[in-house]
Amino acid sequence: MIFLISYFLFFLHLIPAEQATTFNIVSYGAKGDGVTDNTEAIRKTLLAAANYSLASTVLIPAGDFLTGSLEIPSNVTFYLARNAILRASDNESLYSPIPSMTSDTSPFDFPFLLVNNSHNVYFQGEGLINGGANSPPGHLVREYQPSSNMLMPKEWNLTGCTYFSCRPKLLLIRHSHSIEISEITIANSAFWTVTVVESENILFDKVTILGDRRWPNNDGIDLINTRHVIIRNSNISTGDDSIAIVSHGPSSMFNITVENMDLQSTSAAIKVSAFDEDASGNMYNMTFRDIRITDSNRGICVAPRWGSGIISDILFEQMNIETRYFGLSWWGTAEPIYVTGLSMSANRHWTGKLRNIQFRNIVAQGEQGFMIRGNTSLLENISFENVSLTISRWSNVTEHPLYDYRPSEEPQLIDALVDGIFAQDINGLSLENIFIEFKAPKQKYYGQCLNLNNITQKVESNIQCRDVVSLSSSSKFLFRAELMFLFVLLKLFTNMV
Numbered sequence: 001m002i003f004l005i006s007y008f009l010f011f012l013h014l015i016p017a018e019q020a021t022t023f024n025i026v027s028y029g030a031k032g033d034g035v036t037d038n039t040e041a042i043r044k045t046l047l048a049a050a051n052y053s054l055a056s057t058v059l060i061p062a063g064d065f066l067t068g069s070l071e072i073p074s075n076v077t078f079y080l081a082r083n084a085i086l087r088a089s090d091n092e093s094l095y096s097p098i099p100s101m102t103s104d105t106s107p108f109d110f111p112f113l114l115v116n117n118s119h120n121v122y123f124q125g126e127g128l129i130n131g132g133a134n135s136p137p138g139h140l141v142r143e144y145q146p147s148s149n150m151l152m153p154k155e156w157n158l159t160g161c162t163y164f165s166c167r168p169k170l171l172l173i174r175h176s177h178s179i180e181i182s183e184i185t186i187a188n189s190a191f192w193t194v195t196v197v198e199s200e201n202i203l204f205d206k207v208t209i210l211g212d213r214r215w216p217n218n219d220g221i222d223l224i225n226t227r228h229v230i231i232r233n234s235n236i237s238t239g240d241d242s243i244a245i246v247s248h249g250p251s252s253m254f255n256i257t258v259e260n261m262d263l264q265s266t267s268a269a270i271k272v273s274a275f276d277e278d279a280s281g282n283m284y285n286m287t288f289r290d291i292r293i294t295d296s297n298r299g300i301c302v303a304p305r306w307g308s309g310i311i312s313d314i315l316f317e318q319m320n321i322e323t324r325y326f327g328l329s330w331w332g333t334a335e336p337i338y339v340t341g342l343s344m345s346a347n348r349h350w351t352g353k354l355r356n357i358q359f360r361n362i363v364a365q366g367e368q369g370f371m372i373r374g375n376t377s378l379l380e381n382i383s384f385e386n387v388s389l390t391i392s393r394w395s396n397v398t399e400h401p402l403y404d405y406r407p408s409e410e411p412q413l414i415d416a417l418v419d420g421i422f423a424q425d426i427n428g429l430s431l432e433n434i435f436i437e438f439k440a441p442k443q444k445y446y447g448q449c450l451n452l453n454n455i456t457q458k459v460e461s462n463i464q465c466r467d468v469v470s471l472s473s474s475s476k477f478l479f480r481a482e483l484m485f486l487f488v489l490l491k492l493f494t495n496m497v
């Protein structure tokens with residue numbers, strides 16, 4: 001339905017610009033030459049659109065438009081034509097602070113684009129929004145660190161920035177509803193790319209988000225205490241988490257669907273977490289389906305660390321996950337699937353519950369195995385069905401992958417063998433149709449297929465385990481045949497969606 005409405009609106013935009021419903025930034029003095037500061041011109045255009053009594057379009061035509069921060073009002077379609085670039089200025093005095101709604105970053109946000117207490121806002125078109133993080137001359141790059149292959153960002157020295165993250169979030173949507181982002185490309189954010197806080201009815205469709213894979217805190221989409229969300233048919237490639245669904249407050253998060261996506265992350269491709277003293281809301285009814293994760297550090301990461309509430313009823317299905325180790329500068333050591341309920345520190349506790357998490361029809365290849373672990377509270381009812389996992393080594397990092405519990409109480413990093421599935425402190429673990437293979441060449445840190453500790457209500461059926469050295473050619477053939485069967489099955493599922 002939303003999809004149809006968006007197409008209807010799309011055709012409306014093709015109505016000639018002379019009509020009153022379209023406000024072209026060029027008519028208000030904007031110059032697409034890549035150097036003129038267009039902040040005033042575009043702000044004027046947005047005011048005119050806000051002043052218009054009906055829904056209207058603000059048009060960014062072809063050209064390279066440099067600007068400071070902008071606030072997009074209700075009932076406005078922000079339309080970026082083909083070959084239009086909206087480029088974030090590096091002049092910090094062109095950005096307005098707004099109190100941050102997350103306690104783990106600076107007390108103020110400096111959003112490049114802001115939607116605040118608004119509704120019916122659409123970001124559409126074939127153009128590009130460029131956050132300018134590392135554009136020449138590299139306005140927010142402090143230095144490049146070759147040892148970790150990271151770009152260290154330059155923080156702005158502004159009032160209200162008491163600690164890290166005084167950099168612009170690219171698009172911040174807060175206390176809003178009925179917001180759509182479709183077709184456009186959003187690139188090169190200096191911080192989180194799209195952040196949605198305390199909002200509802202949000203659609204992302206056919207969006208491309210391109211970050212710099214070496215850039216810290218470069219998240220793709222962050223949903224914070226937000227409900228009724230669809231993210232689909234999109235590509236996200238970022239340094240930090242591609243999609244992070246995180247509670248920082250008391251309101252619940254539910255009805256979130258993510259499907260048909262291509263994700264790449266130097267942190268976690270998909271993260272679900274609670275991370276605040278008053279993160280007490282429940283998080284439930286989330287579906288992730290038909291997702292391809294490649295060249296990532298972690299695949300799926302469900303890891304609350306601070307707060308309470310119940311995290312439940314999450315389904316991951318029809319996924320291909322490929323994870324490699326990027327070294328200890330990034331959280332995670334190449335786990336395709338990582339589910340942990342640990343506390344962040346001795347005085348920042350997670351006291352909630354994690355239950356009813358289901359993984360099915362998953363093909364994974366990782367340098368680390370799956371890690372599933374509760375701690376002070378047990379994880380409940382975690383199930384894996386039709387899963388193929390291959391452990392092998394192909395990155396260039398010299399150390400082998402550790403257990404990585406960061407951020408957590410000590411010890412955060414534990415030297416241990418790499419098992420297929422390491423699971424501990426769980427009430428209700430079901431493993432059905434599981435194929436695990438350790439690939440040659442055999443590494444001295446390869447452990448067991450299953451390493452299960454303190455698990456009650458365990459169901460195991462049809463577990464196939466192949467260690468690289470113990471493979472006879474006939475069983476190897478059989479195993480291959482089983483894998484082929486699984487792949488055909490998965491292909492079928494994938495084609496169905």
Ligand SMILES: *[C@@H]1O[C@H](CO)[C@@H](O)[C@H](O)[C@H]1NC(C)=O
Binds near residue numbers: 047048051052
């Ligand atoms: C707002 O709209 C009114 C009436 O349509 C018009 O007179 C006024 O000039 C507009 N203001 C701006 C800033 O566009």
Ligand SMILES: *[C@@H]1O[C@H](CO)[C@@H](O)[C@H](O)[C@H]1NC(C)=O
Binds near residue numbers: 055074075120
């Ligand atoms: C946006 O448009 C809707 C429908 O026309 C209207 O009900 C609402 O008041 C408008 N919102 C604002 C802030 O003007």
Ligand SMILES: *[C@@H]1O[C@H](CO)[C@@H](O)[C@H](O)[C@H]1NC(C)=O
Binds near residue numbers: 094
């Ligand atoms: C930054 O913007 C302010 C406000 O428009 C302006 O006074 C100043 O000259 C700009 N600085 C640079 C380096 O362009």
Ligand SMILES: *[C@@H]1O[C@H](CO)[C@@H](O)[C@H](O)[C@H]1NC(C)=O
Binds near residue numbers: 116
């Ligand atoms: C955001 O909206 C709230 C509520 O309407 C308002 O108090 C606040 O000033 C707005 N902030 C900005 C930066 O627009």
Ligand SMILES: *[C@@H]1O[C@H](CO)[C@@H](O)[C@H](O)[C@H]1NC(C)=O
Binds near residue numbers: 157
């Ligand atoms: C930050 O700005 C303050 C006040 O403008 C100044 O005193 C201080 O030296 C600046 N710090 C840095 C690291 O530039």
Ligand SMILES: *[C@@H]1O[C@H](CO)[C@@H](O)[C@H](O)[C@H]1NC(C)=O
Binds near residue numbers: 202229255
């Ligand atoms: C779930 O969210 C979608 C997307 O916003 C919405 O269209 C749908 O009505 C919601 N479903 C329920 C049961 O609230």
Ligand SMILES: *[C@@H]1O[C@H](CO)[C@@H](O)[C@H](O)[C@H]1NC(C)=O
Binds near residue numbers: 254255256257285
């Ligand atoms: C859960 O989410 C799905 C997918 O959006 C929706 O169809 C269903 O109605 C939701 N169920 C509840 C109980 O909210």
Ligand SMILES: *[C@@H]1O[C@H](CO)[C@@H](O)[C@H](O)[C@H]1NC(C)=O
Binds near residue numbers: 234235262
């Ligand atoms: C992601 O981008 C690639 C390359 O352009 C394309 O082949 C693929 O279909 C895209 N994925 C999605 C889900 O749109």
Ligand SMILES: *[C@@H]1O[C@H](CO)[C@@H](O)[C@H](O)[C@H]1NC(C)=O
Binds near residue numbers: 314357
């Ligand atoms: C376990 O979780 C699944 C969904 O993941 C749910 O269908 C089932 O009812 C749960 N079982 C129990 C005993 O809660």
Ligand SMILES: *[C@@H]1O[C@H](CO)[C@@H](O)[C@H](O)[C@H]1NC(C)=O
Binds near residue numbers: 374454
């Ligand atoms: C299993 O884990 C629970 C929760 O952490 C703990 O209370 C219990 O002592 C553990 N049992 C064993 C045998 O380790």
Ligand SMILES: *[C@@H]1O[C@H](CO)[C@@H](O)[C@H](O)[C@H]1NC(C)=O
Binds near residue numbers: 395
């Ligand atoms: C490992 O290093 C080689 C040679 O420098 C390079 O060709 C290859 O792409 C690197 N592989 C990874 C996964 O980084």
Ligand SMILES: *[C@@H]1O[C@H](CO)[C@@H](O)[C@H](O)[C@H]1NC(C)=O
Binds near residue numbers: 343
């Ligand atoms: C598990 O919880 C206990 C008690 O809070 C804590 O001492 C320990 O460090 C935790 N384990 C991990 C791996 O975080």
